[in-house]
Amino acid sequence: MADEKQRSLRLLSASPFPLPHGLRFSYGTAGFRSDGAILSSTVFRAGIVAALRALKRGSAIGVMITASHNPVADNGVKIADPDGGMMTQTWEPFADALANAPDPQTLLQLVLEFAKDENIPLGGAQSAEILLGRDTRPSGEFLLEAAKQGITAIIGAATIDMGIVTTPQLHWMVRSRNNGLKASESDYFAQLADSFRCLMDLVPNEVEKKGVDTKLIVDGANGVGGAKLEVLKEMLMGVEIHTRNSGKDGEGILNEKCGADYVQKEKVVPCGFGSDDVGVRCTSLDGDADRLVYFHVLSASNDRIDLVDGDKILSLFAIFIKEQLKILNDEKDDGLKKELPARLGIVQTAYANGASTDYLKQMGLEVVSTPTGVKYLHKKASEYDVGIYFEANRHGTILFSENFISLLESRNNELASTSSGSEHHKAAQRLLAVSQLINQAVGDALSGLLLVEAILQSMGWSFKKWSELYHDLPSRQLKVKVADRSAIITANAETQVVKPSGLQEAIDMETAKYTRGRCFVRPSGTEDVVRVYAEGTTQEAADSLAKSVAEHVTRLLGYSQKTWEKSLSLPLPSARKRKTGPRSPLNLTWPNLT
Ligand SMILES: CC(=O)N[C@H]1[C@@H](OP(=O)(O)O)O[C@H](CO)[C@@H](O)[C@@H]1O
Numbered sequence: 146m147a148d149e150k151q152r153s154l155r156l157l158s159a160s161p162f163p164l165p166h167g168l169r170f171s172y173g174t175a176g177f178r179s180d181g182a183i184l185s186s187t188v189f190r191a192g193i194v195a196a197l198r199a200l201k202r203g204s205a206i207g208v209m210i211t212a213s214h215n216p217v218a219d220n221g222v223k224i225a226d227p228d229g230g231m232m233t234q235t236w237e238p239f240a241d242a243l244a245n246a247p248d249p250q251t252l253l254q255l256v257l258e259f260a261k262d263e264n265i266p267l268g269g270a271q272s273a274e275i276l277l278g279r280d281t282r283p284s285g286e287f288l289l290e291a292a293k294q295g296i297t298a299i300i301g302a303a304t305i306d307m308g309i310v311t312t313p314q315l316h317w318m319v320r321s322r323n324n325g326l327k328a329s330e331s332d333y334f335a336q337l338a339d340s341f342r343c344l345m346d347l348v349p350n351e352v353e354k355k356g357v358d359t360k361l362i363v364d365g366a367n368g369v370g371g372a373k374l375e376v377l378k379e380m381l382m383g384v385e386i387h388t389r390n391s392g393k394d395g396e397g398i399l400n401e402k403c404g405a406d407y408v409q410k411e412k413v414v415p416c417g418f419g420s421d422d423v424g425v426r427c428t429s430l431d432g433d434a435d436r437l438v439y440f441h442v443l444s445a446s447n448d449r450i451d452l453v454d455g456d457k458i459l460s461l462f463a464i465f466i467k468e469q470l471k472i473l474n475d476e477k478d479d480g481l482k483k484e485l486p487a488r489l490g491i492v493q494t495a496y497a498n499g500a501s502t503d504y505l506k507q508m509g510l511e512v513v514s515t516p517t518g519v520k521y522l523h524k525k526a527s528e529y530d531v532g533i534y535f536e537a538n539r540h541g542t543i544l545f546s547e548n549f550i551s552l553l554e555s556r557n558n559e560l561a562s563t564s565s566g567s568e569h570h571k572a573a574q575r576l577l578a579v580s581q582l583i584n585q586a587v588g589d590a591l592s593g594l595l596l597v598e599a600i601l602q603s604m605g606w607s608f609k610k611w612s613e614l615y616h617d618l619p620s621r622q623l624k625v626k627v628a629d630r631s632a633i634i635t636a637n638a639e640t641q642v643v644k645p646s647g648l649q650e651a652i653d654m655e656t657a658k659y660t661r662g663r664c665f666v667r668p669s670g671t672e673d674v675v676r677v678y679a680e681g682t683t684q685e686a687a688d689s690l691a692k693s694v695a696e697h698v699t700r701l702l703g704y705s706q707k708t709w710e711k712s713l714s715l716p717l718p719s720a721r722k723r724k725t726g727p728r729s730p731l732n733l734t735w736p737n738l739t
């Protein structure tokens with residue numbers, strides 16, 4: 146142990162990555178994120194956290210260098226746990242403490258104390274693996290080196306560099322590796338292509354005869370997702386994918402006037418799209434390809450779009466899976482009377498449009514709500530045999546329980562021998578293919594878009610039919626600056642305010658003035674604001690409900706700034722504003738980061 150301490154002390158003190166003066170870093174939903182030029186000490190320290198986590202769990206851990214939809218000069222680092230999900234929240238305070246340790250001695254002290262408390266062996270005899278990945282940002286290579294050095298300071302050479310990958314690819318690789326499965330990039334592509342082919346082979350004949358539009362134009366955000374899709378599309382049959390903004394040969398700037406975040410917030414066509422694309426199915430990925438939106442260019446004369454967001458992607462998945470489960474459990478024509486019990490759960494947050502929740506419930510689905518943040522949705526979805534979750538802002542996936550998959554596999558084998566090619570058999574095969582196609586580690590734009598395409602083909606649906614599944618209720622989101630947002634405590638998946646007293650009563654009173662009004666407030670987890678969300682039957686009603694509730698928030702909590710800004714649905718993001726505006730001297734966690 147003494148030797149180990151000496152070795153680590155030498156390595157940590159020799160660290161060429163001093164903490165930038167006067168800055169504070171915080172591990173949020175998206176890990177650490179900041180200007181790429183000042184992030185090396187943070188990434189070095191995140192490497193240390195990842196190495197300790199790998200030792201603690203005795204499994205492979207992932208480190209991904211990305212800043213998702215943020216501007217190209219930004220970068221970030223996040224850690225994937227052995228199951229491919231986000232690093233456990235319980236380690237976030239340690240990650241923060243390490244990232245902000247003022248000098249190598251404090252850093253080492255923190256490491257040694259934490260290792261002791263957590264019973265992590267630092268003797269060097271244990272083996273641990275850390276899979277490293279980065280997106281296409283120019284600062285990525287240097288930062289990856291910093292991560293490697295942090296890892297090496299703790300456990301010597303234990304890194305496997307996966308190169309430039311999407312965030313979901315890296316999470317998938319960690320998950321697969323820990324499940325003893327093949328985990329290279331070509332394995333990932335092969336799994337997606339094979340399961341997609343299987344779903345396409347099972348498109349009903351009558352639908353195939355009618356013919357569904359197979360053309361899809363993909364906006365790759367000039368990032369890693371576009372580049373990967375260029376490879377993947379060569380392996381696909383039955384869909385005609387055209388990639389734009391694929392970042393080829395350094396053309397186009399990452400996330401600049403393109404990508405899922407831009408399209409959803411600005412509600413306009415991304416660069417490279419225009420009048421020729423009217424009526425064609427289009428989709429946008431974000432900078433690290435873990436989110437996607439679909440859209441239609443509405444007219445040749447302006448840049449407006451018809452947007453399909455996470456709620457509708459979720460609805461499409463839910464309808465398809467419900468239908469397959471129904472077919473599988475239908476009165477058997479094959480003498481097999483067995484039911485395959487499957488609890489299907491739909492998980493949303495309070496930000497899901499009320500029309501989507503109503504629609505899903507009308508379809509007879511079990512819909513539950515969790516607090517905001519993928520970690521809550523993912524956990525809830527994992528309690529079902531099949532759990533589907535999406536945030537309205539388009540991050541989500543489908544989870545299948547191990548038990549359900551093994552029952553489904555035996556049922557599939559049984560059907561293959563007793564009634565191969567029957568509707569029941571096809572339904573079982575489709576469900577198995579979905580479980581292979583969808584990335585069960587995290588939301589994945591590439592696997593998500595292939596599933597959307599396969600389902601639209603299977604059901605013979607046009608984009609229009611999908612988009613008109615239900616009509617969103619008009620909504621408005623506002624941000625309110627208050628003196629201390631932590632003064633708001635919520636319950637019931639953030640739909641009710643418990644503190645300060647009087648606020649929920651005020652919300653109820655305002656909401657009661659509107660037909661089908663719905664409103665809630667909660668402190669943001671990523672920005673120093675209180676968010677107000679309101680829905681109504683007209684845009685005016687939603688706007689006015691949000692405004693009056695925002696006034697109550699200000700009245701009861703005081704404010705640090707006179708104005709409140711419109712948010713999310715309006716063009717306020719980050720990039721261009723932040724280039725010119727001052728950065729917070731204290732906290733470098735930025736809004737809406739995954
Ligand atoms: C209303 C909204 O969009 N909230 C976003 C935002 O969280 P807030 O806690 O609302 O700041 O960032 C999260 C992380 O990216 C994302 O999961 C979530 O959906």
Ligand SMILES: [Mg+2]
Nearest residue numbers: 213431435739
């Ligand atoms: Mg992303």
